[in-house]
Amino acid sequence: MSKQKPFPEYRRKLGPGWWLHNSHFTQYMIREWTSFFVAVFSLIYIYELSLFASGAKDSALALMRNPGIIAFNVLALLFTLYHAFTWFYLIGKVQPIKMGKTTSKPWQALLVNIVLLLIIFYAVIQILVLR
């Protein structure tokens, strides 16, 4: 018996704008982009440290005071905070804690982590800056 050739199936591919049609996907992509800002910030920071280490303190300070660098740092901070807050929320989703008959909610994990983050900020500033 001859085997009938199957009709072609139609295959669709994700287009480059797939994340624009759903707000959850857009939020997810912004979270992914935060890594770019963190990476660039780290590279600038390493370069500034290398200037300090080689004795070019004035050049390092001039770079740090550059308005473009300051603007980028503010942007990087905003993206990093966005990453941190969305990640804190996700921690609550993927690692809910059972407390008696109730289970913790994601916003509770977000709140606890923000408080912990503020405590760590305060401790670091106290120890490294204001000592």
Added chain:
Amino acid sequence: MSQDIATIRVTRYRPEKDGKPYFQDYKVPYRKDMVVLDALNYIKANLDGTLTYRWSCRMGVCGSCGANVDGVPKLTCASFLHEFKGRTIKVEPLTHFPVIKDLVVNMDDFMHKLVEIKPWIIREKESLPEEGEYRQSAEELERYDQFSSCINCMLCYSACPVYGLNEKFLGPAATALAYRYIEDSRDEGKDVRFPIVHELEGVWECTLVGECSVVCPKGVDPMLAIQKTKILGATNALKSLLMPRGGK
């Protein structure tokens, strides 16, 4: 009394004729209790008998009637027409799967993945029926209960961009089912399933988009199952590194 009319815009793809899919509009009269699947059945019975789609139970149990309704993966039997009042309702085949005809997609990849994770209780030694059932406490049942509600409707795969970009990814439903058995106190197949869920395209491919859990019509949280499986895998790897002889 005037009857409301819904405009249903359905993807048509007839592989013997069409090079690619196109949309076709149908006007369907509806009542408040009618769902998208009822509209498709109305079209098939009264307007166009060639429209092809899957369905069976009509009550959100069989998982056959999944489609993208207004861009969101949904069971057509659970999407009420009145919720879209005044708008054209777009009904498309589930994304990320090859389209066979109209709204019917090829499920082979998903079926292979389901079998791959061995969705049954594995025992090192089966006990005889006379020895009684494998007993389980309510707490033990609670550990995996929600993951056993999966109806294999594939909506989670349609919602997952990671699967859309890499079809080798084991995906949400198969992992949730694997986790369901890994967490089942009667099961002894962890060593068999772990290499499957932790391989390159297993759980580690998931980047926590989370849309799988949003679209699940049965309240299953595949994202949670995937992350829990990651934690179990990482803990096991750490244990075997620190205690190569199993802590003996």
